[in-house]
Amino acid sequence: MDTQPSPLANPVVVQIGFVVRDIERAIDSFQKIFDLPRPQITLTDPFEQAMTTYHGRPTEARAKLAFFHMGQVSLELIEPVDGPSTWQEHLYFVSFVSSCEWIFICPQKISVPKKNGLSW
DSSP: OOOSOOSOSSOOEEEEEEEOSOHHHHHHHHHHHHTOOOOOOEEOOOHHHHOOEETTEEOOOEEEEEEEEETTEEEEEEEEESSOOHHHHHHHHSOGGGOEEEEEETTEEEOOBOGGGOBO
């Protein structure tokens, strides 16, 4: 029996993020699945405010965001726009089917193993 402590020492999941190619379509799908109200789509701040970098260099990357609030869990949809980013990179390497990018565990952020050996 494995005696190593689980990286999920506090198993309270509070947020699950999905990087998607088309946020409108993803909202439609999740709205049907969970029968929840349609969330508002917001756009992340531009470089001048966010000072976004990608691989150590400035980038104009932004993202459209939508959140489904489901009790203790929020489901976040992220559509990358306007430049190179970790979100865009994610879509290049992983299809939507396996696009859960992270799980936030109170109070820390942890990496989640991916299909096909990919992780971040």
